[in-house]
Every structure is written in structure tokens, then in C-alpha cells.
Amino acid sequence: MRRWWILAVLGVALLGLQVWAAEPIKLTFQTLFHEADAQAMEQIINMFNETHDDIQVELIQGGWTQYYAQFRLSVISGNPPQLGVCHTNKLVEMADYLTPLDASSVGNLLEMSDIDPDNYVAANWAAGELGGYHYLIPLDTHGWGLWYNKDLFAEVGLDPENPPQTLEEFIDACEKIKAAGYYAFHPAEDAAPRKLRRIWYVFFWQMGGELFDKDYAHATFNNPKGLLALQFLVDIFNDFGWNKPGTNGYSQFAAGELGMLVAGNWYYGTAVKSGINWGYAPMPNFFGTPYTWGNSHQLVIPLQPAGTSQQVYMAAMEVLKFISEHSHIWTMYGGHITAYKPEAENPELLASEYWTRSGQWLNEMAQEGLVHFPINHPKGSELEHAIQAQIELAVTGEISPQEALDRAEEECNRILAGG
Amino acid sequence: MFRRLGRFLYRHQGLEGILYVLPFLGLWGVFLAWPVGYGIYISLFDWNPLKGSRFVGLANYIELFHEERFWNAFANTFKFAGMTIPLIIGLGFVFALMIWGWGRSRRGTVLVQSILFFPYLLTVSIVAIIWKWLLDRDFGLIQHTLSRIFPSVPVFLTDPAWALPAIAFATAWWLAGYRMVVLQAGLEEIPRELFESAAIDGARSHHQFVHIILPLIKPSLLFTLVLTVISAFRTFGQVLMMTEGGPGRSSEVLALYLYWVGFDYFQVGKAAASGVVLLVLILILTLIGVRLLGLKSELQ
Numbered sequence: 146m147r148r149w150w151i152l153a154v155l156g157v158a159l160l161g162l163q164v165w166a167a168e169p170i171k172l173t174f175q176t177l178f179h180e181a182d183a184q185a186m187e188q189i190i191n192m193f194n195e196t197h198d199d200i201q202v203e204l205i206q207g208g209w210t211q212y213y214a215q216f217r218l219s220v221i222s223g224n225p226p227q228l229g230v231c232h233t234n235k236l237v238e239m240a241d242y243l244t245p246l247d248a249s250s251v252g253n254l255l256e257m258s259d260i261d262p263d264n265y266v267a268a269n270w271a272a273g274e275l276g277g278y279h280y281l282i283p284l285d286t287h288g289w290g291l292w293y294n295k296d297l298f299a300e301v302g303l304d305p306e307n308p309p310q311t312l313e314e315f316i317d318a319c320e321k322i323k324a325a326g327y328y329a330f331h332p333a334e335d336a337a338p339r340k341l342r343r344i345w346y347v348f349f350w351q352m353g354g355e356l357f358d359k360d361y362a363h364a365t366f367n368n369p370k371g372l373l374a375l376q377f378l379v380d381i382f383n384d385f386g387w388n389k390p391g392t393n394g395y396s397q398f399a400a401g402e403l404g405m406l407v408a409g410n411w412y413y414g415t416a417v418k419s420g421i422n423w424g425y426a427p428m429p430n431f432f433g434t435p436y437t438w439g440n441s442h443q444l445v446i447p448l449q450p451a452g453t454s455q456q457v458y459m460a461a462m463e464v465l466k467f468i469s470e471h472s473h474i475w476t477m478y479g480g481h482i483t484a485y486k487p488e489a490e491n492p493e494l495l496a497s498e499y500w501t502r503s504g505q506w507l508n509e510m511a512q513e514g515l516v517h518f519p520i521n522h523p524k525g526s527e528l529e530h531a532i533q534a535q536i537e538l539a540v541t542g543e544i545s546p547q548e549a550l551d552r553a554e555e556e557c558n559r560i561l562a563g564g
Numbered sequence: 565m566f567r568r569l570g571r572f573l574y575r576h577q578g579l580e581g582i583l584y585v586l587p588f589l590g591l592w593g594v595f596l597a598w599p600v601g602y603g604i605y606i607s608l609f610d611w612n613p614l615k616g617s618r619f620v621g622l623a624n625y626i627e628l629f630h631e632e633r634f635w636n637a638f639a640n641t642f643k644f645a646g647m648t649i650p651l652i653i654g655l656g657f658v659f660a661l662m663i664w665g666w667g668r669s670r671r672g673t674v675l676v677q678s679i680l681f682f683p684y685l686l687t688v689s690i691v692a693i694i695w696k697w698l699l700d701r702d703f704g705l706i707q708h709t710l711s712r713i714f715p716s717v718p719v720f721l722t723d724p725a726w727a728l729p730a731i732a733f734a735t736a737w738w739l740a741g742y743r744m745v746v747l748q749a750g751l752e753e754i755p756r757e758l759f760e761s762a763a764i765d766g767a768r769s770h771h772q773f774v775h776i777i778l779p780l781i782k783p784s785l786l787f788t789l790v791l792t793v794i795s796a797f798r799t800f801g802q803v804l805m806m807t808e809g810g811p812g813r814s815s816e817v818l819a820l821y822l823y824w825v826g827f828d829y830f831q832v833g834k835a836a837a838s839g840v841v842l843l844v845l846i847l848i849l850t851l852i853g854v855r856l857l858g859l860k861s862e863l864q
Contacts, residue, residue: 221613338808389701392701392702393700393701526824527829530824537722537812538724541722543812
């Protein structure tokens with residue numbers, strides 16, 4: 146009788162073990178995506194969950210404003226998600242909070258999961274390295290381009306199929322649009338302070354300018370190039386009469402009141418919904434090399450608590466790989482150009498309306514290395530705030546461009562000096 | 565067991581009171597006292613739990629006090645409070661007097677009261693979006709209307725002189741409704757006979773306002789004042805969403821500065837130090853308010 150009892154208990158224990166073993170590995174993937182790109186990522190993750198019984202991913206998406214703070218706090222509290230996102234330029238700030246993929250506590254995850262660096266755009270892959278370790282798996286390149294109103298172009302006698310690409314063509318187009326009583330050009334989306342800073346970067350970079358010296362010891366933008374770039378930006382809103390300070394380019398364009406708008410690929414959905422007959426072109430060559438502002442979302446494994454099993458790491462890598470291998474969806478619906486080269490040739494993507502109307506041009510800029518990434522420094526956010534505060538004051542006419550550069554330089558140098 | 569406990573409590577009557585407040589004290593300790601205490605503690609460290617925090621004493625405070633940007637935010641906070649506190653309480657008081665004078669029984673009173681209270685039900689992000697739209701240079705209703713009336717109208721949210729007043733006005737629109745309800749309750753408490761006898765004695769409306777309404781509504785005024793001072797000095801969401809502290813840093817208030825430093829630059833020790841400064845500031849101003857209104861006894 147006693148033997149039967151032991152056998153029964155063992156049977157129940159084995160059954161429990163089997164049930165436990167069949168439980169899928171549950172991962173949390175926290176992103177900073179919202180609107181169209183959040184929906185695109187949801188599509189990919191839903192597809193993953195439907196095709197994988199052994200791994201299930203819970204997707205948490207939302208605001209990007211506090212994303213990095215939440216990310217850090219989750220690592221500090223020992224309860225991080227297993228998957229996350231990091232902008233390329235945030236790597237230096239965030240590296241302590243990320244798992245080095247080639248030197249994790251369970252080994253080289255890149256090798257263990259057969260990730261081939263050659264499948265990714267070289268610049269994006271290289272951006273994931275720091276201090277001899279590799280932290281990031283490239284997801285995309287995103288950035289700014291030129292959106293223009295084709296009907297308005299035709300109305301003022303411009304060729305709707307040939308948007309301006311040189312400074313002369315650009316000035317001519319702006320003057321014609323202005324003469325017809327429209328806003329000619331908005332260079333910075335909704336003119337939020339950070340957007341004004343970005344377009345000043347673009348003008349400055351196009352002239353060959355660099356914002357800081359190689360060691361990030363000093364600011365190097367307070368010079369004739371920086372001044373010319375800022376003067377040009379200020380004049381767009383003031384002396385040239387192409388627009389006015391304090392206006393929202395998104396709204397102006399959607400209302401059919403604006404000829405040309407510099408905006409990111411994320412404007413695609415709004416542009417389509419607006420009913421405007423729009424066209425898209427690469428960033429014009431204003432001052433030498435037609436750089437545009439851009440960045441890259443990259444996939445990461447946040448630093449996991451000690452003792453995290455190899456199974457969890459490998460499951461996370463499987464998800465990262467799956468996202469890469471299905472990233473044409475990310476491009477088609479989220480608008481960001483996939484950094485996974487085989488997916489950039491996906492027939493469905495190449496035939497899509499998004500690709501033919503705008504995506505291909507952004508891809509072209511990315512392939513040609515014209516998408517310039519922002520500052521990559523541990524105090525990057527503070528430095529950028531210091532710059533944008535003065536740029537905004539110059540644009541609104543409160544201070545002269547030279548004064549703005551003087552002030553920004555002084556504050557940046559103080560920040561870099563650790564003050 | 566219970567009888568022994570009862571006897572024990574009977575002998576130590578002070579303990580019974582403590583037991584009653586214990587649940588609240590627990591919650592208060594966990595969710596308020598501990599975070600505040602920990603915030604003060606953090607403000608003395610170069611906080612980095614991953615690599616090890618370093619005790620720096622008052623260095624974070626000294627760094628703050630040497631920073632021009634901090635003092636700019638400090639001054640902006642006072643400017644904002646100076647505009648928004650009178651606006652919120654003033655508007656709330658006017659609304660309350662209007663409804664009270666109109667009389668509850670009159671038709672439409674509840675509707676007017678609801679309309680005036682409604683903005684308070686909105687979240688700060690909705691309020692900020694509404695006002696950003698209203699003040700949009702191209703499509704804003706207010707901007708458009710004013711430009712029809714006046715030859716030159718500032719672009720409120722991108723003019724350094726107007727950004728803070730515009731946010732203060734939006735804040736008053738949002739918060740005045742709740743103050744109205746509080747003050748109206750205070751007005752309802754005043755016995756009508758006082759007004760009748762004052763009228764018989766020949767007191768006019770402004771005399772009644774100064775000598776009856778104001779003294780008797782002091783407790784409600786104190787409550788609204790404390791509430792408004794706290795909310796004015798902690799203002800954050802509407803500034804972040806309407807101007808991001810700009811143009812330049814002309815509308816960057818202390819809470820926003822704290823947010824950038826803590827959540828964007830992740831200098832948590834320094835952010836905690838500015839939080840402590842803000843806390844002390846609010847505490848001092850609240851006590852001054854209490855003293856000025858002569859309501860120490862009310863609080864006791």
C-alpha cells in the first residue's frame with residue numbers, strides 16, 4: 146500500500162514537472178514607440194507570439210519622454226524587461242544598463258544565436274560597439290527629408306516632379322511660393338526647440354562643420370560656418386519671409402498652406418491622411434554635402450539580474466533575430482528604413498506605396514551615408530539642451546545669431562569641463 | 565485575551581489614539597515620509613547604484629546654487645506663482661461670488677457651475693493641448709481673434725515675455741473651478757442674517773464684502789491658498805507640453821528643471837537637491853500664508 150502511495154506522489158510530481166517544463170518562456174519587451182511605429186512593432190510581435198509556443202512576448206509601448214529614465218530605474222531595481230530599444234546616440238549614456246551581447250554572463254550571444262553582422266547596414270552595426278563590446282542590434286535608420294506640395298508647386302510654375310535639390314533651385318522655389326501668398330518653407334516640423342536645433346545641425350554639417358572636437362573637450366561650432374548656418378535658419382523665419390517664428394510646419398503643410406516642409410519619415414501617415422498631393426525628396430544640398438539629421442533605433446537586452454538563465458537570454462536573442470528578419474513590416478507600417486539588408490529587398494516592401502512615395506529616398510540617403518547621427522556623449526542631452534535654448538532665442542529674434550553661439554559655446558564648454 | 569487588551573488600553577489611554585491612526589501613519593510613512601526622507605538622503609550623494617553611489621555632502625546643493633540655469637528656473641517659478649496664484653484664487657472667488665449671489669435655486673445655476681467646474685476634470689495634458697491649439701500662430705482661435713482686434717499681437721508661446729503669462733492663464737482656466745467650489749461652500753456657511761442686519765445698519769455691498777464676507781471666508785481662503793501655492797510651485801506638465809521651458813529658458817520652472825536634470829540627464833543627486841529646495845520653498849511660503857491670514861488658530 147505504502148509503495149502505491151510513493152508511486153502516486155512521484156507520478157503527480159512528474160506530471161507537475163512536465164506541465165512546468167511546457168510553460169513558455171515569458172519575455173517583456175518595452176519600447177518607446179507610439180502611434181504608427183508602435184502598431185508596426187505590435188504586428189511583428191503578434192506574429193512572433195503566434196508562431197512560437199515556447200516563447201511569449203509581452204509588449205509594453207508608449208511615451209518616449211521618460212523611456213530612458215524608466216529603463217535605468219528598471220535595471221537598478223533588478224526588474225528590467227528582457228528586451229528594449231536604444232537610440233544609437235544614447236549608447237554612451239546607457240551602456241552601463243545594457244547587456245554586452247558578445248560578452249554576456251552566459252557567453253557570446255551573437256555567436257550563440259548566429260547573428261551575422263554582414264546582414265546589417267555597416268554604419269548602424271558599428272554604432273553598436275563601445276569599449277570593445279557590442280551592445281546593439283540595428284533595427285532601422287530614420288531621419289528627415291523634404292516633403293513638398295505638388296499642387297502648390299504646379300500652381301506657382303514649379304515642376305512638381307523635380308523638387309529643388311540645390312541652394313539656387315531652393316531659393317527660386319521659395320521665392321515663387323512666397324510670391325503666390327503661401328508659406329514657402331518650414332525647416333523644422335513643428336518648430337519645437339529640439340527640431341530647430343536639428344535643422345541648424347543639418348546646415349552646419351552640410352558645410353563640413355563638427356559640433357565638438359574629437360575628445361569632446363570643447364565646442365567647435367562657434368565659427369563662421371556655425372554662424373552662417375544659424376543666420377540662414379534665422380532668416381528663413383524672418384528676413385527671407387519664407388515663414389514666421391512660432392509656427393507649426395506639420396499643421397501648415399496639412400492645411401495646404403505650406404510649399405515645403407522638412408520632416409521625418411514618421412510624417413507619412415499624417416501626409417497621406419491630409420489629402421494633400423505631396424511629394425518627397427532627399428534633403429536638398431544647401432551648403433556642400435547633403436547631410437540630413439537622423440538616428441537609428443537599435444534592439445537591446447537590458448542588463449539582467451545575476452542568475453538569469455541562458456534560456457532567457459537565448460529566447461531574447463531569438464526575438465531580436467525574428468524582428469530583424471521581419472523588419473520590412475517595420476518599414477512599411479512604421480516608416481523607418483530597415484537596417485537588415487535582406488529585408489530592404491523584400492518584394493512586398495519594394496512594391497509598397499510607402500516605399501515608392503517616400504521610403505526609397507530616405508533609404509538612398511542612408512545608403513549613401515548622408516544620414517548624420519546626433520551627439521554621442523554621456524552628457525549629450527545636457528549639451529543639446531544648452532544649444533537648443535539659444536538657437537530658439539535666435540530664431541524668435543530675441544538675441545543675435547552670434548550671441549546665441551557665444552552663449553551656447555560657453556555653456557557647452559562648462560558642461561564638458563564638468564561644471 | 566480581548567478583555568486583557570481592553571484593560572491594557574484602558575490603562576494606557578494614549579495608545580488607543582495611536583492605534584487608530586496607525587493604518588494612516590503606515591501609509592503616510594511608506595508613501596510620503598519615506599520617499600521624502602530618501603530624497604533628502606539621495607541629495608547628499610552622487611547617486612549611481614550600478615557603479616556605487618558616492619557621498620558628496622552638500623556638493624549637489626553648492627553646484628545648484630552656482631548654476632545660472634537653476635536661478636533662472638527659481639526666478640521663473642516665483643514669476644509664475646506670482647501670476648497664477650492671484651489669477652486662480654481671484655477667478656475662483658469671482659465665480660463663487662457670482663454663483664452665491666445668483667442663488668442656488670435660480671434656474672441655470674447648476675449648469676453655469678458645472679461649466680465653470682468642468683476644466684478641472686481635464687488632465688494636464690489635455691489642458692496643455694487645448695491651449696497650445698488656442699494660441700497657435702496660424703490656426704489658434706485666440707491668436708486669430710486678437711489679431712483681428714489689435715494691429716500687433718504677440719505670439720504668446722514663442723515670445724519670452726508672454727510664454728509664462730500664457731501658461732499661467734491656461735492654468736487658472738484649469739484650476740479656478742475647484743477653488744470656486746471650495747469658496748462657494750465657505751460663502752454658504754455665512755449666516756444670511758448678518759447681511760440683513762448690516763443692510764439695516766446701512767452697510768453697502770462693498771462694506772459687507774470687506775467686513776462680513778472676507779473675515780468669515782478666511783478658512784476657505786486659507787485652504788485654497790495653500791492648495792494653490794503648492795500647485796503653482798510644483799507646476800510642470802503644462803510647461804513641458806506648451807513650451808518645453810522655452811523660448812530659450814524663459815518659462816523653465818523649477819519642477820521642469822528638476823525633470824530635465826533627473827530624468828533626462830540622470831543626475832539624480834542634483835535633481836533630488838533641487839527637489840529639496842522646492843520642498844523647503846513651498847513649506848516656507850505656506851507658513852507665511854498661514855501667518856499672513858492670521859489663521860494659526862484655525863490650523864490648531
